[in-house]
Amino acid sequence: xxxxxxxxxxxxxxxxxxxxxxxxxxxxxxxxxxxxxxxxxxxxxxxxxxxxxxxxxxxxxxxxxxxxxxxxxxxxxxxxxxxxxxxxxxxxxxxxxxxxxxxxxxxxxxxxxxxxxxxxxxxxxxxxxxxxxxxxxxxxxxxxxxxxxxxxxxxxxxxxxxxxxxxxxxxxxxxxxxxxxxxxxxxxxxxxxxxxxxxxxxxxxxxxxxxxxxxxxxxxxxxxxxxxxxxxxxxxxxxxxxxxxxxxxxxxxxxxxxxxxxxxxxxxxxxxxxxxxxxxxxxxxxxxxxxxxxxxxxxxxxxxxxxxxxxxxxxxxxxxxxxxxxxxxxxxxxxxxxxxxxxxxxxxxxxxxxxxxxxxxxxxxxxxxxxxxxxxxxxxxxxxxxxxxxxxxxxxx
Numbered sequence: 001x002x003x004x005x006x007x008x009x010x011x012x013x014x015x016x017x018x019x020x021x022x023x024x025x026x027x028x029x030x031x032x033x034x035x036x037x038x039x040x041x042x043x044x045x046x047x048x049x050x051x052x053x054x055x056x057x058x059x060x061x062x063x064x065x066x067x068x069x070x071x072x073x074x075x076x077x078x079x080x081x082x083x084x085x086x087x088x089x090x091x092x093x094x095x096x097x098x099x100x101x102x103x104x105x106x107x108x109x110x111x112x113x114x115x116x117x118x119x120x121x122x123x124x125x126x127x128x129x130x131x132x133x134x135x136x137x138x139x140x141x142x143x144x145x146x147x148x149x150x151x152x153x154x155x156x157x158x159x160x161x162x163x164x165x166x167x168x169x170x171x172x173x174x175x176x177x178x179x180x181x182x183x184x185x186x187x188x189x190x191x192x193x194x195x196x197x198x199x200x201x202x203x204x205x206x207x208x209x210x211x212x213x214x215x216x217x218x219x220x221x222x223x224x225x226x227x228x229x230x231x232x233x234x235x236x237x238x239x240x241x242x243x244x245x246x247x248x249x250x251x252x253x254x255x256x257x258x259x260x261x262x263x264x265x266x267x268x269x270x271x272x273x274x275x276x277x278x279x280x281x282x283x284x285x286x287x288x289x290x291x292x293x294x295x296x297x298x299x300x301x302x303x304x305x306x307x308x309x310x311x312x313x314x315x316x317x318x319x320x321x322x323x324x325x326x327x328x329x330x331x332x333x334x335x336x337x338x339x340x341x342x343x344x345x346x347x348x349x350x351x352x353x354x355x356x357x358x359x360x361x362x363x364x365x366x367x368x369x370x371x372x373x374x375x376x377x378x379x380x381x382x383x384x385x386x387x388x389x390x391x392x393x394x395x396x397x
Contacts, residue, residue: 001059006031007078007096008062008200013038013053016198017211019093020050027079027089031096035059068201072175075100083107087218090244095198095215099174102194106142106167107219111291113281114144114220116234117151118227123371124254125227129154130375132226132251135278135382137164139296142193144168144220146212146234147186149179151226156189166193169216171207173199178207213237217246221290224249224275228263235263238272247284249275298382343368347376348396351386356395 010031014021024045025034037043038054046054069076077083077098085107088094098107106112113136117125129151133143137159145155147168159166166189172178174197177186189195198215217223217240225248228234241248250272253261268274273284278298285291340348346366351357357365363373377394380386386394 001032001063002066003031003080004066004076004078004097005059005062006035007080008065008076009035009057009059011095011097011200012057012062012065013050016097016200016203017093017095017215020047021096022092022094027094031078031080065200069099072201073101074174074201075104077104077107085219088215091214091218093211093214097198097200099197099200100194101174102167102190102192103165104194106165106194107196110140110142110165111285111296112142112144112167112220113222113224114216114237115151115155115224115226116228116232116237117145117155117225118229118232118234118260119148119150119152121151121154121227122254122258122260125151125260126154127371127375128251129226130158131378132224132278133158133164134162134375134379135298136281137162138382139278139282139298141278141281141296142167144216146171146209146216147178147182147189149182153182153185156185156193160188160192164192167219168193168195169212169219170195170197170199171209171212173197173201173203175201176203209233210236214240214244217241218244220246221285222247222249222281224251224281225264225267225272226251227260228267229260230262230266232263235267238267247273247288249273249281249284251275341376343372343376344380347373347380348385351394351396356389356393358391358393362394 010021024043034043038046041051066076077100079089079094079096083104084098115129115133117129121129133155136143142165143155143159144167145152147153147156147170156166156168168189170178174195177183186195196215213236217237223237223241223246225234225238238248248267250264250267252268252274253264255261256265273280275281282291282296286293347362350362350365359373359377362377363370366373377386381388384397387397388394
């Protein structure tokens with residue numbers, strides 16, 4: 001039988017992500033031998049419940065489960081597979097089996113940044129996520145979030161919109177809909193990233209977000225807190241990060257006395273790294289040796305992102321080479337560039353007509369407030385369409 005059958009059998013006996021499995025066996029053991037020995041009663045130290053399950057559950061049951069997962073379009077990655085993430089193997093309760101949909105190459109090959117926010121983010125946080133996710137995507141990071149409504153969904157949407165990769169660890173089995181009404185975004189995530197669960201199809205019972213968070217953090221090079229109150233459940237990710245040695249970054253609060261940001265305030269008081277832009281993240285990860293020096297420069301990542309995003313004018317904006325960009329500007333009016341959002345077109349038109357403008361002048365002439373115009377200007381600057389000048393003035397390149 002396929003080794004995946006025997007690993008699935010152990011998951012049926014011990015449960016998903018059980019510490020008991022690795023107290024009984026080694027992570028490099030032969031799963032078939034373990035299965036046969038347990039069924040024959042040759043393994044010592046099992047509880048009565050575990051012995052009863054080992055006698056009752058058959059490899060055929062696990063094989064049926066494997067076929068069901070494959071029939072649902074899921075990939076079954078076991079702990080002895082090359083695709084299995086090395087970062088998860090360090091966990092005392094590492095799942096023996098992962099169920100995946102999408103690009104399993106993301107499990108090991110690229111730096112993952114897990115972003116934590118609120119289900120009801122402020123306008124400032126939504127604006128921040130749009131700018132930050134764009135920059136991190138251009139730098140080549142894979143973005144991770146919990147996939148809940150609000151900030152989590154915005155992280156995934158922004159990563160995919162700009163041609164980047166994203167992943168989510170699901171708190172239930174993959175065929176279930178979580179949260180309600182997220183099916184379209186889920187399909188886009190599978191096409192442009194990765195969906196992961198430690199739960200076999202047709203999981204029963206509620207969702208354990210605490211256990212889900214341990215996997216999301218363990219897969220990540222860093223955790224960024226974009227918005228959290230003092231009571232935010234998202235801070236559980238930070239507790240896991242501390243246990244696992246993953247650095248935590250906190251975006252400085254927008255308003256010092258606003259309770260929406262007390263979680264970040266407290267993290268910063270405890271010595272958490274403040275994050276003002278992607279360069280802060282890169283600097284720390286390079287110093288730790290988590291990413292090679294120079295591997296996540298903004299300019300190099302932007303060119304790769306452009307190649308990925310160029311095919312979809314409705315959801316992405318291509319970053320053209322300087323010569324190509326100049327030629328486009330010579331042939332077409334800025335307002336006709338469909339790759340820009342409507343707000344970005346307004347900003348470009350104002351700069352084209354006036355040459356140089358300060359942020360205050362852009363706000364006055366566009367009618368936008370700071371929270372609306374900041375992502376426009378920053379995004380255009382990241383794309384090389386706009387340049388900042390001394391005195392906080394901007395111009396078209």
